[in-house]
Amino acid sequence: MVSGNSASSSSLSMKSDEDIVNNNNNLRVLVVDDSPMIRKLHDMYLKKFGLKVQVAENGKQAVDLFHFGASFDLILMDKEMPIMDGEEATKELRTMGVTSMIVGVTSLDSPNEKQAFMEAGLDYFFTKPLTTDNISFILQELNKKNNKN
Amino acid sequence: MNIVNQLQRQFLDYSTSLHREGFVDEQFTQLQKLQDENSPDFVVEVVSLFFEDCEKLINNMASALEQTQGVDFKQVDASVHQLKGSSSSIGAMRVRNACIAFRSFCEAQNRDGCLRCLQQVTHEYSLLKNKLQTLFRLEQQIIAAGGSIPGAD
Numbered sequence: 001m002v003s004g005n006s007a008s009s010s011s012l013s014m015k016s017d018e019d020i021v022n023n024n025n026n027l028r029v030l031v032v033d034d035s036p037m038i039r040k041l042h043d044m045y046l047k048k049f050g051l052k053v054q055v056a057e058n059g060k061q062a063v064d065l066f067h068f069g070a071s072f073d074l075i076l077m078d079k080e081m082p083i084m085d086g087e088e089a090t091k092e093l094r095t096m097g098v099t100s101m102i103v104g105v106t107s108l109d110s111p112n113e114k115q116a117f118m119e120a121g122l123d124y125f126f127t128k129p130l131t132t133d134n135i136s137f138i139l140q141e142l143n144k145k146n147n148k149n
Numbered sequence: 150m151n152i153v154n155q156l157q158r159q160f161l162d163y164s165t166s167l168h169r170e171g172f173v174d175e176q177f178t179q180l181q182k183l184q185d186e187n188s189p190d191f192v193v194e195v196v197s198l199f200f201e202d203c204e205k206l207i208n209n210m211a212s213a214l215e216q217t218q219g220v221d222f223k224q225v226d227a228s229v230h231q232l233k234g235s236s237s238s239i240g241a242m243r244v245r246n247a248c249i250a251f252r253s254f255c256e257a258q259n260r261d262g263c264l265r266c267l268q269q270v271t272h273e274y275s276l277l278k279n280k281l282q283t284l285f286r287l288e289q290q291i292i293a294a295g296g297s298i299p300g301a302d
Contacts, residue, residue, distance in 0.1 A: 035198075035202065035231075035234075035235065036198050036201075037195055037198035037199050037201075037202055037235060037238065037239070038235070038238060040191075040194065040195055040198060041180070041195055041238060041239075044183050044188065044191060045183065048183060080227075080230075080231070106234075107230065107233060107234035107237065128234050128237055128238055129176055129237055129238040129239075131179070132179070
């Protein structure tokens with residue numbers, strides 16, 4: 001499991017934009033964050049990559065979506081949320097047998113808290129704010145994972 | 150120089166000054182690059198949500214620090230931490246830096262220090278709000294004059 005940090009962002013190159021969008025057309029992403037601002041921001045970043053995005057305001061909404069039969073290739077999970085936080089939601093999803101890639105995106109400072117969040121079942125962890133480089137990395141890993149299955 | 154060129158020049162100079170004076174950083178530029186013809190008001194919408202966040206969190210901090218029975222510094226810190234995260238996400242550098250200083254006073258459980266930091270955070274937020282509202286007004290003037298925003302694809 002790898003943890004990332006905020007890398008300097010680079011714009012998508014004009015040549016590869018269309019290819020990137022076409023490759024990602026079938027990937028579904030769930031953004032779980034209690035901040036409307038962060039949901040809007042991540043939604044926009046992800047749509048630039050051609051991804052289909054749904055949002056949830058807290059961990060319980062995310063878990064409920066899976067209970068009702070929804071499926072996603074990628075979940076971007078915030079840590080600090082009301083009702084059910086990201087750590088608890090991640091544990092719950094893994095207990096349910098959810099194998100989607102789960103990426104923690106948070107502004108946690110404490111290494112212990114980061115460790116605990118990773119151990120809940122994250123595949124990767126990034127510090128806010130998410131950048132286009134982070135998303136490129138995540139999508140590369142997701143495509144590798146999908147090609148293996 | 151016609152009116153559109155003048156306004157565009159003003160916009161670029163103002164934008165540069167915001168970066169130079171540390172109000173915004175590269176993250177804000179990334180936000181501007183995300184805006185396109187399908188979402189022409191994206192930056193204004195995100196910034197508006199950020200301002201709503203700021204006001205709510207600043208009020209929370211103020212309430213928590215006013216408690217005469219004893220200040221819950223964890224509660225104050227939680228709000229400061231959230232504001233630090235939001236301000237990082239949109240590139241509001243000076244607000245973010247004010248939050249970093251604030252957190253150390255929360256950790257030290259220093260009420261007077263926290264109150265000074267709250268003043269500083271509130272001040273930085275007000276300044277940023279004015280600056281960005283001016284920037285957005287310049288954008289509107291350029292568009293009204295039939296021009297395009299410099300740097301927009």
